[in-house]
Amino acid sequence: MPSYDVIIIGAGPAGMHAAQALASRGQQVALIDDNPDAGGQIWRGVNNHATQPARAALHSPHITTYYQTRVIATLAAQQLLVETPNDAHILHYRHLVIASGARELLLPVAGWTTPGVTGIGGLQALVKAGMPIANKRVVIAGTGPLIWPVAAFLRTHGVHIVAIVEQQSLVRLARFGMHLASHPRKLWQAMSYATQLIGVPFWHDSQVTAISGTTHSTGVSIQRGEHQFQLACDYVALGHHLVPNLDIAQSLGCATTPAAITTSDQLATTIPHVYAIGEARGIGGLDCAIAEGHLVAAVICQDAPAIARWHHRVQTERRIATAIAATFTPPRLPPLAADTIVCRCEDVSHGQLQHAPDWRTAKLQQRCGMGPCQGRICGAATQHLYGWGPDAVRPPLRPARVATLALLYAISPTAE
Amino acid sequence: MSQSHVIIIGGGIVGCACAHRLAETGWRVTLIERDTLGSGATAAGMGQVVALDDSPAEFALTADSQRRWHALGQANPLVHEYTPCGTIWVASDDEELAMAAAKVPNYHAAGLQAELLDAAALYRHEPNLRPGLPGGLRIAGDAVVYPSRSAAWLWQQTGGTLIHAQVSTIQAGGVTLADGRHLHADAVVLATGSRARDLVPALPIRPKKGHLVITDRYPGFIHHQVAEMGYVKNAHLADVDSVAFNVQPRATGQILIGSCRQYDIHTPEVDPVMLGQMLQRCLEFMPALATLSSLRVWTGYRAATPDGQPLIGPHPHQPGLWLATGHEGLGITTSLGTADLLAALMNHTPPAIDPTPYLPSRFFAPTSSLL
Numbered sequence: 001m002p003s004y005d006v007i008i009i010g011a012g013p014a015g016m017h018a019a020q021a022l023a024s025r026g027q028q029v030a031l032i033d034d035n036p037d038a039g040g041q042i043w044r045g046v047n048n049h050a051t052q053p054a055r056a057a058l059h060s061p062h063i064t065t066y067y068q069t070r071v072i073a074t075l076a077a078q079q080l081l082v083e084t085p086n087d088a089h090i091l092h093y094r095h096l097v098i099a100s101g102a103r104e105l106l107l108p109v110a111g112w113t114t115p116g117v118t119g120i121g122g123l124q125a126l127v128k129a130g131m132p133i134a135n136k137r138v139v140i141a142g143t144g145p146l147i148w149p150v151a152a153f154l155r156t157h158g159v160h161i162v163a164i165v166e167q168q169s170l171v172r173l174a175r176f177g178m179h180l181a182s183h184p185r186k187l188w189q190a191m192s193y194a195t196q197l198i199g200v201p202f203w204h205d206s207q208v209t210a211i212s213g214t215t216h217s218t219g220v221s222i223q224r225g226e227h228q229f230q231l232a233c234d235y236v237a238l239g240h241h242l243v244p245n246l247d248i249a250q251s252l253g254c255a256t257t258p259a260a261i262t263t264s265d266q267l268a269t270t271i272p273h274v275y276a277i278g279e280a281r282g283i284g285g286l287d288c289a290i291a292e293g294h295l296v297a298a299v300i301c302q303d304a305p306a307i308a309r310w311h312h313r314v315q316t317e318r319r320i321a322t323a324i325a326a327t328f329t330p331p332r333l334p335p336l337a338a339d340t341i342v343c344r345c346e347d348v349s350h351g352q353l354q355h356a357p358d359w360r361t362a363k364l365q366q367r368c369g370m371g372p373c374q375g376r377i378c379g380a381a382t383q384h385l386y387g388w389g390p391d392a393v394r395p396p397l398r399p400a401r402v403a404t405l406a407l408l409y410a411i412s413p414t415a416e
Numbered sequence: 417m418s419q420s421h422v423i424i425i426g427g428g429i430v431g432c433a434c435a436h437r438l439a440e441t442g443w444r445v446t447l448i449e450r451d452t453l454g455s456g457a458t459a460a461g462m463g464q465v466v467a468l469d470d471s472p473a474e475f476a477l478t479a480d481s482q483r484r485w486h487a488l489g490q491a492n493p494l495v496h497e498y499t500p501c502g503t504i505w506v507a508s509d510d511e512e513l514a515m516a517a518a519k520v521p522n523y524h525a526a527g528l529q530a531e532l533l534d535a536a537a538l539y540r541h542e543p544n545l546r547p548g549l550p551g552g553l554r555i556a557g558d559a560v561v562y563p564s565r566s567a568a569w570l571w572q573q574t575g576g577t578l579i580h581a582q583v584s585t586i587q588a589g590g591v592t593l594a595d596g597r598h599l600h601a602d603a604v605v606l607a608t609g610s611r612a613r614d615l616v617p618a619l620p621i622r623p624k625k626g627h628l629v630i631t632d633r634y635p636g637f638i639h640h641q642v643a644e645m646g647y648v649k650n651a652h653l654a655d656v657d658s659v660a661f662n663v664q665p666r667a668t669g670q671i672l673i674g675s676c677r678q679y680d681i682h683t684p685e686v687d688p689v690m691l692g693q694m695l696q697r698c699l700e701f702m703p704a705l706a707t708l709s710s711l712r713v714w715t716g717y718r719a720a721t722p723d724g725q726p727l728i729g730p731h732p733h734q735p736g737l738w739l740a741t742g743h744e745g746l747g748i749t750t751s752l753g754t755a756d757l758l759a760a761l762m763n764h765t766p767p768a769i770d771p772t773p774y775l776p777s778r779f780f781a782p783t784s785s786l787l
Contacts, residue, residue: 075688361452364459364564372632372711394686396710399632402673402695403706405713409692 004030004064006300007080007093009071009248012040013286014278015099016054017293023062025301030091031058032066032082034398040101041121042149042286051286054293072404073395074251075411078273081395081404088404090411095273095300098249098261099293102242102279104146107333107381108350111211112238113341120239124150127157134158137233139220141165141208144241144328145285152196154237162233163201165222167331170204176327183320185287209334211236223334240331243380244280250393259283259325265311266299267292275299284321291317333384342385343378345371350385359388372399419444422762423591423601425583425615428458429567429751430740431607436570437755438605441763445576446599448583448591453571454564457609457747460716462628462664462672464641465489465559465749466503469522473725473773478746479526480769481753482557488566488752489559495569497562497667503641504533504542505553506661506701512645516553529556542642544704552645560641560664563748586615588736603762605738606731610717612741616734619727620779621742623717625678627691632709633669641665644701647675659694661701671708673698675745677718686713718744721779728754728774729761732782738762739776 006022008015011033019031031038038055058065066082066089073081080091104119111117118126120140127133137160140151151164166173180187206224211217219232246256254269255262260282267275277292278284291313298306336342338351346367356362359369359382368382369375375382375391382388396405420443424431427449435445449455465485469475489498507513516532523530531554538552539545571578582594590600606612610623643662657678664672676694678687691713698705721727721742731737740758743750757774760767 073688081688358452360455364452364454365568370712372709374711394713395688395691396713399709399711401706402629402631402708402710403699405629405710406692406695406699406706408688409696411688411692 001079001090001092002030002064003092004028004094006030006095006097007032007091008097008099010040010099010101010278010280011035011038011058011065011067012042012099012101012278012289013051013054014101014289014293015040015097016051016058017290018097018099018277018296019063020054020057020060021294021297022300023057023060025297025303026062027301028062028064030064030066030093032069032071034068034070036068038065038067041103041125042146051290054290070398070400071248072397072400073408074248074397075408077412079411081408083398083400083404088401088407090407093273095275096252097296097300098269098274098276098280099278099289100245100248100280102244102283103376105240105243105380106238106377107240107331107384108336108340108342109208109210109238109334110337110340111213111217113344114211114213114217115215116213116217116234117211117236117238120144120146120150120237123235123237124153127154133235135160136235137162138235138237139163139165139208139231139233140237141220141222142239142241143167143331144239145324146239146242148190148193148197150237151200152193155196155200161197161200162231163203163222164197165203165206165208165220167207168204168327168329172327173204176323179320179323186285186320207332207334208236208238241328242279242283244283246280247393247397249274249276249280251395251397265315266307267296268299282318282321283324284318285324288314288317288321331384336385342381343368343371345373345378348378353382353386356386359391362388374399420602421446421600422603422605423448423599424605424607425586425591426456426607426609427453427567427571427578428456428607428609429454429563429570429748430609430743430754431605432567432570433751433755434605434607434740434758435574435576437759438762439574439576441759441765445574446579446601447571447576448579448581448593450580450582453578454567456611457716457718458567459564460626460628460714461563461745461748462662462674463561463563463748464503464664465561466641466746467523467526467528467555467558468746469519469526471724474746475522475526476769477726477750477753477757477774479528480756481750482528482559484752484756485559485561485749486557489561492569496566498559499561499665499667500557500559501640501665502554502556503558503643504538505555505643505645505647506538506545507550507552507645510550513550513552516551516645519553523555530554531556541640542638544637544702545642546701546703554640558641560666561748562667583615586734586737588734603736603738605740605758607740609741609743609747610719612719612739616731616737616739619739619741619776620722621727622679622720623682624720624744625681625715625717626674626745627676627686627694627713627715629673629691629695629710630666630712631671631673632711634671634708635669637671637704637708638663638665642702657690659690659697661698663698663702663705670711671705673705673710679720684715686715718747720744723778726750726754726774727776727779728757729771729776732777732780
């Protein structure tokens with residue numbers, strides 16, 4: 001069984017920097033990511049001066065990268081079952097770093113299952129994967145700091161951004177802007193997005209209430225106060241901020257809140273040998289993730305001066321996380337029509353769910369959350385809409401080949 | 417005339433079926449369920465409707481129930497997702513094929529369809545089985561259903577009162593709930609599956625844990641419920657941990673993969689080694705399963721009795737208490753036959769089949785006061 005000093009789950013900015021910093025101290029590191037390359041959901045395939053050196057450093061002989069690899073189960077005795085495109089492995093670790101990042105919260109609105117409607121990050125991923133988008137008309141709507149870099153990214157790919165529709169108030173956004181002013185690099189970043197987005201209509205205090213189109217999206221209805229507007233477009237990118245990916249931590253038994261994996265200020269979770277960094281520790285952005293990557297390496301290697309240095313940096317960067325959380329609060333949703341689909345895997349509508357007493361009844365009687373996404377999309381939506389709690393986390397953490405799970409017959413209950 | 421009132425404890429498929437049948441025969445019914453209807457083992461099981469001839473008692477109840485499911489399913493196939501796919505019992509060697517051949521007359525004598533398959537016929541029906549198998553037995557009248565929804569549907573037909581609560585004790589003339597309320601009834605039916613001993617500790621019921629896997633949608637990958645002939649030998653009777661190949665096509669195109677049995681495990685967590693052993697067994701029979709995407713794994717508890725037959729009938733020492741539990745892995749199938757039998761006993765009407773093998777009194781010594 002392959003064994004590593006440290007296994008890092010997630011090759012986004014936090015995971016990459018942790019890998020680089022651990023390898024430079026001589027640790028044998030495995031870096032696991034579901035995607036075909038390092039960089040994370042936002043920065044993968046983007047030339048970014050902040051992440052480029054760490055990406056280059058992944059070629060270290062101390063680092064084994066497992067791309068297109070999913071963690072399927074966390075096992076006893078510090079073992080993980082992982083699946084690659086053609087194979088599966090059981091890996092052993094001395095220390096585990098969870099840098100599992102975040103995913104977009106995607107909430108239902110009338111017409112959201114129409115082809116042409118995607119998540120904001122989802123549209124960016126499609127474009128990175130080669131979807132032709134030049135000269136298409138796109139509306140970006142929802143809430144969260146993700147809107148701006150993705151809008152800028154899309155514009156550089158020749159997209160005609162019809163409008164950015166942000167549901168937060170201008171006052172609240174301005175307060176967030178003031179906060180950025182004390183982080184010069186972030187202010188610079190924000191201004192560079194603003195520059196790239198000059199001329200794009202920005203609708204604050206507004207939300208998309210319906211998406212029109214049958215075989216493909218053709219437009220959106222926008223509500224601003226008492227007023228309704230219609231805009232024609234080819235694509236709609238929707239997102240309601242980010243939610244951290246907690247399931248691997250929960251599978252290990254780590255304490256979590258809905259917003260983060262619970263950690264000490266030295267990044268230790270409540271389970272021995274397991275650490276959490278980056279967005280999984282609470283949405284904090286790129287610089288925070290990088291600092292925590294460095295800090296976790298220093299903590300694992302007990303490098304006291306580096307711990308002191310990076311700890312201070314993390315404290316500073318985490319202040320922006322607080323501001324993000326205060327600004328981009330959970331979204332309000334327009335009242336849903338009974339025929340609006342909530343669980344798109346199993347085609348379950350709001351009308352079928354609104355009178356169900358709980359998530360379990362909805363699953364058993366309506367199959368809500370029982371499809372391939374396993375409630376990763378509709379689970380968050382039903383939490384928002386109906387206040388239903390999430391399920392206990394069980395393996396497989398992601399869909400896995402039967403042969404992968406069959407490999408478990410041979411695992412040892414104790415470390416070798 | 418005032419109706420007699422029965423309280424049924426447990427809203428799984430057995431409790432709901434009993435409520436349905438008792439309401440049909442004139443009882444006023446109250447159902448008490450601690451979770452949601454059709455949860456527990458009802459939700460955790462495969463939803464199989466199978467006629468099994470491994471003992472006369474098992475055969476009588478499963479054959480009777482298979483017919484009842486056919487009538488119910490044909491009348492309302494969408495509710496129950498009734499899919500009359502049949503079962504193929506796969507023989508792994510000539511000895512098992514001879515066993516299969518010997519079963520055919522039994523089924524025919526009971527008026528059920530049964531067909532011995534040679535190797536060619538076996539692969540014509542199920543090409544994804546591994547090469548080299550000698551044949552099997554096809555029971556065309558078997559089916560699969562979606563039992564959680566069936567349970568809720570059976571209950572909805574009764575017009576009875578549903579109470580979401582936990583029962584703390586059963587006493588003569590009714591029950592007491594955990595919140596202190598007393599409910600009165602002329603009769604109480606205990607249908608809480610593997611948890612029956614929480615309320616009647618002396619019952620000979622042991623929980624037998626199982627794991628199941630469900631895949632993404634692969635319509636046409638299998639056409640029947642397909643299980644190894646050794647299933648009963650490996651699964652029902654063994655007193656040790658066991659695994660057996662058993663796969664089932666769902667109405668959605670998904671495949672359910674089982675099965676395994678573990679005694680006296682009380683934690684619901686997925687046991688990775690057991691799961692791995694179960695899937696290895698399935699891959700031996702059906703290697704093409706290897707690349708299918710499994711979405712979800714869960715566990716549940718069957719209510720096992722020492723002789724493998726359920727407990728249906730009066731509690732021998734507690735007047736007014738009736739039992740409908742201990743259905744092991746066959747509770748979905750036998751729920752309808754159980755309900756009919758229990759109602760006949762409670763109504764003093766002639767039962768459709770001989771109730772003797774299922775009477776709870778078989779496990780109890782006569783009380784000294786009666787001697």
